[in-house]
Amino acid sequence: MRRVVAPISDPYGLFQRDTSGVIASAVIDNLASAPVIAFVVAAVATLLKADIRLPDGLYSILSTFLLLAIGVKGGKALGQARLAEIWAPLLAAVVLGVVTPIIAFLLLRSAGRLDRIESAALAAHYGSVSAVTFTMILAFLDASGEPYEGFLAGLLAILEVVGIIVALSLARGDGQRWIEGVSEVLRGRSVTLLVGGLVIGLVVGGERLAPTDPVFVGLFTGALTLFLLEMGVVAAERLSDVAKMGWRIVALGIVVPLINGSLGAVAGSVAGLSTGGTAVFATLAASASYIAAPAAVRIALPSASPGLYVTASLGITFPFNIIVGVPIYVAIAKAIT
Amino acid sequence: MRRVVAPISDPYGLFQRDTSGVIASAVIDNLASAPVIAFVVAAVATLLKADIRLPDGLYSILSTFLLLAIGVKGGKALGQARLAEIWAPLLAAVVLGVVTPIIAFLLLRSAGRLDRIESAALAAHYGSVSAVTFTMILAFLDASGEPYEGFLAGLLAILEVVGIIVALSLARGDGQRWIEGVSEVLRGRSVTLLVGGLVIGLVVGGERLAPTDPVFVGLFTGALTLFLLEMGVVAAERLSDVAKMGWRIVALGIVVPLINGSLGAVAGSVAGLSTGGTAVFATLAASASYIAAPAAVRIALPSASPGLYVTASLGITFPFNIIVGVPIYVAIAKAIT
Amino acid sequence: MRRVVAPISDPYGLFQRDTSGVIASAVIDNLASAPVIAFVVAAVATLLKADIRLPDGLYSILSTFLLLAIGVKGGKALGQARLAEIWAPLLAAVVLGVVTPIIAFLLLRSAGRLDRIESAALAAHYGSVSAVTFTMILAFLDASGEPYEGFLAGLLAILEVVGIIVALSLARGDGQRWIEGVSEVLRGRSVTLLVGGLVIGLVVGGERLAPTDPVFVGLFTGALTLFLLEMGVVAAERLSDVAKMGWRIVALGIVVPLINGSLGAVAGSVAGLSTGGTAVFATLAASASYIAAPAAVRIALPSASPGLYVTASLGITFPFNIIVGVPIYVAIAKAIT
Amino acid sequence: MNLTERQLLTIVAEAVLERRLVDDVKRLGAHGYSIGHVTGEGATGRRTADWSGPSVRLETVVTEEVAEAILAHLATDYFPHYATVAWLMPVSVARPDRY
Amino acid sequence: MNLTERQLLTIVAEAVLERRLVDDVKRLGAHGYSIGHVTGEGATGRRTADWSGPSVRLETVVTEEVAEAILAHLATDYFPHYATVAWLMPVSVARPDRY
Amino acid sequence: MNLTERQLLTIVAEAVLERRLVDDVKRLGAHGYSIGHVTGEGATGRRTADWSGPSVRLETVVTEEVAEAILAHLATDYFPHYATVAWLMPVSVARPDRY
Numbered sequence A, B, C: 001m002r003r004v005v006a007p008i009s010d011p012y013g014l015f016q017r018d019t020s021g022v023i024a025s026a027v028i029d030n031l032a033s034a035p036v037i038a039f040v041v042a043a044v045a046t047l048l049k050a051d052i053r054l055p056d057g058l059y060s061i062l063s064t065f066l067l068l069a070i071g072v073k074g075g076k077a078l079g080q081a082r083l084a085e086i087w088a089p090l091l092a093a094v095v096l097g098v099v100t101p102i103i104a105f106l107l108l109r110s111a112g113r114l115d116r117i118e119s120a121a122l123a124a125h126y127g128s129v130s131a132v133t134f135t136m137i138l139a140f141l142d143a144s145g146e147p148y149e150g151f152l153a154g155l156l157a158i159l160e161v162v163g164i165i166v167a168l169s170l171a172r173g174d175g176q177r178w179i180e181g182v183s184e185v186l187r188g189r190s191v192t193l194l195v196g197g198l199v200i201g202l203v204v205g206g207e208r209l210a211p212t213d214p215v216f217v218g219l220f221t222g223a224l225t226l227f228l229l230e231m232g233v234v235a236a237e238r239l240s241d242v243a244k245m246g247w248r249i250v251a252l253g254i255v256v257p258l259i260n261g262s263l264g265a266v267a268g269s270v271a272g273l274s275t276g277g278t279a280v281f282a283t284l285a286a287s288a289s290y291i292a293a294p295a296a297v298r299i300a301l302p303s304a305s306p307g308l309y310v311t312a313s314l315g316i317t318f319p320f321n322i323i324v325g326v327p328i329y330v331a332i333a334k335a336i337t
Numbered sequence D, E, F: 001m002n003l004t005e006r007q008l009l010t011i012v013a014e015a016v017l018e019r020r021l022v023d024d025v026k027r028l029g030a031h032g033y034s035i036g037h038v039t040g041e042g043a044t045g046r047r048t049a050d051w052s053g054p055s056v057r058l059e060t061v062v063t064e065e066v067a068e069a070i071l072a073h074l075a076t077d078y079f080p081h082y083a084t085v086a087w088l089m090p091v092s093v094a095r096p097d098r099y
Ligand SMILES: Nc1ncnc2c1ncn2[C@@H]1O[C@H](COP(=O)(O)O)[C@@H](O)[C@H]1O
Pocket: D012, D013, D038, D039, D040, D041, D042, D043, D044, D045, D046, D047, D055, D082, D083, D084, D085, F031, F032, F033, F034, F035, F059, F060, F061, F062, F099
């Protein structure tokens, strides 16, 4: 991960000018990356009733590894960042954590015609983030040589948590359950592994971490590819549920990330991030949680239907984001920075 | 994996001349490779009643990984191959898939004195292939600097499937069960992971796959070594069953691969493969399946005895091939190309 | 792993002179290494009731891998060592295997006020060794550029076994159970994997092992870091038991390793090891087993309380050794060689 | 609490049968099932967790008729050829209409 | 051997409930429990081993009163909203004071 | 279908006993058994899946005499020192000669 040393000036408007061409090639590069193709291959195989599932246990090993590795990488970068660069993005992350679930909630209540509980349940997913979608934008930027601020992984945990807490509050549900749901997020593996990795990366530092690089750095993209293979199976299994959902929810599963992503881009650029960093911010805002949020919502809002929120997050928004969304958010970032 | 650019000419007859010496050293190199020694160590430990078994779950993680990695590697090479180079080997693979199970079937019925069902069951194993034996020949060729056609992994899936279908047909059993057995092969993990990997390798291509190389390329031989450790345990546990089998089956467990291997070598050289590629073809023809075939046969021919076919494949042919067979097939390939 | 070619002369007394300064920086380097920080982070998270546990199954995969990798590394080095260098350390290892459990036993009976069975049970742990603690001292020496004899891993298995056998004999218990307990050690995974790895490393040799290096060498420190993350959880869960134990046992959990470690240093230097090798020997003698010994003791001395010996070994001695002990043993080694 | 009697049928079968067993159990009237994995030994020898995978242990709470139907099917289609074991016992459940 | 009757309560519940279920079972009087993991199908569809993890299968040997209490609690707090199934059966144990 | 009664004995024991438990159960007359793994809690505290491994959960369908013999053996050789729990229940099986 390269750290942005000088702000990127683009005096000749290279990015702006032929945006469409750049995007087209970027979309293809993204579409043909190993993780995306693994996702598509697994989804197609599953629809053809072939068994391409990873062995039980590998799924949670991979997700544990990815969360830790993201944290370690972010912690390393955080240790090299100056406080002056961080505070604005940090504030922007908190603001996004508050605003994106509210927007999702309002859209789901009005355009989506869902009741308060279901809307809040779904809003928790769109207010939180997906660590895997986050890694997809990083891989995309790495592949296209676009620099970004490495410390953004340090904000992942904040974005993950705040949105869920806000959305659960919008449900105006049982106070005891709210506490249990929030504690489920804070004590759950997806937050602890990320934060644990951050602390390890921060305290140990890049130099002393070098002997672990073959694992935490070297294995990363391969592990991500395997993980997306399994995600392809999971998403394909949800497809019949997607068909059963109303078209309104399906549409919102694409519209909400586009709106939140645009907001994220604005927030990122106002916070002074580079083009790459702004794209990352946009992607984070657009991404929907499918690990931390479902667990918390299941505990806090038991009457909300997991068939709705998990399907929307995993079956619609996740594939949309990793296949089509990521290049779009990059384009938006390029347009406004 | 090096791709053969020019046909290998051997004007000074280096390979042919002192074949015996070359083979002797190659046998030793093969015998002392990490995967083979791991196999032997585990087998000996198991016979000494020591517990050197890998933890539950690691076995299927390793076999999943190996199948995918073989596929990805083959897909990459396939993407760089010209159609002109491929069609002859492809045809040869189909022919072998038809001929090798028939030969095995006839030998097992006559010399082996088995009934139709048992013969067909066993023939399905010898007609199909073992992906691990395949990787052993590749490692052998890599270590001795002998080039071969990388796209051969692309034929693995064909060889794996055709032989089983042909053998199940020889059983003249229940049509419904035949369908179930064949569908078990086609939809089963060992085929889907291989084919999935092929597609990923083909579509993504070598350059964009580079970030996954530390996993799919770097970890390969180490994973293979761990896998063979477990295989050593499994094979050793079968040894008491081998002792119980008649000597005819034990002998055929060695004779059938030698015959099929020779046929494979002829087919490979007729198809225009290099010496290395011919050795790979011979090894594939000689190898016996112990994942896809047992599953399919169990479903399609329930009355056939797994104690017979699994023991023959895993307890006799597999150790024979990886320890002694591979250098023999290389020698045959050198002799006829 | 560097092999000591020439005995290290330190004519200018560089190591001796400012020992305290060297130790201080070494302590910090050790404290801030990835495995130690992972241990601490996981322990703190667990005390805060956060769930940072690795997925089921990963623990045993990691410990299997570490044992095998240690063995392979040691076998490689053993293959390059001359018999003349080995026999003295080997003899010293046997002597330590006999002496350290007796010392632990006597201290636990007198100062610890434990009965014969409990003392013998605990002595088996202190007489045996911890492979993970062993790897921590190697990592420490590697990081500080201090050479050591690579073949020491070859002695690990001896040290692991002898101490347990001696301690179980001190219990003067049921003969049948003694046999079962000893056979549990000899046939158990922690010994077989280590010895299996040794044989693989020895027979295959460094050159032919090169293709497995990305796994057995490259992944080592990262795997160790993940393993210590889980160990941090386990140790923290034992903390309430530590609080319940008498202060005498807690004190002995620190005093016994310090005494055994000093003895180990003396034995190592008498056996002619380098400074680094002497530190390794000291650490081995100081370390307490928490895999092989508990299993053997549970079988051989069923009336001894696992709440006592596992807690002492895992909850006190292990954290003490990896955090504070390792630099102390290095300092002792530097002082006496 | 008002409890009703149902039958709990437990089936242990070799791994390769998992998909077929699930299909059969559902087809014969079970409204639900749970699957775990076991290793073990029996008339056909020892079964471990490797190459063929651990055995399937399927539990299903069903009515007596459905239990009989599944057992009869096992007797004709599984017992003769496959390593399969099954046992039946009465259990009490709170929501009888579910099974 | 002198055996006493106790109740074996088996509960299958979605993974996210594990911690809460254990707390509840202990609070309502169980002195011990065992947890395994299963995949399966039921009224709420299929449950696999991925993202949310396999379902929890909890067994606890308890007295009849404790079994009733736990079942009653499940009926009010789990059955309405969560994918939960439970069945009860009498078992014989050697050390009745333990349960 | 003609069903016969047998006894299903379930034993939960700490991991290190697996090999010994299997030997004992077979020696005392069981013709088969199935082993799964569980975590749990009981009189000796919590048992998780790490260092010592999850507990063994062994099931064996046996005749009443064999069940008694195994239970008696557990009572003398396991219960006093090891974290072991066992329960027994009658089950119906189709092929009584197998157990
Ligand atoms: N008596 C038994 N009690 C419990 N499980 C058994 C019994 N017999 C067989 N099994 C299980 O069923 C599988 C197949 O049994 P079998 O068909 O007898 O070889 C075994 O591997 C065991 O897991």
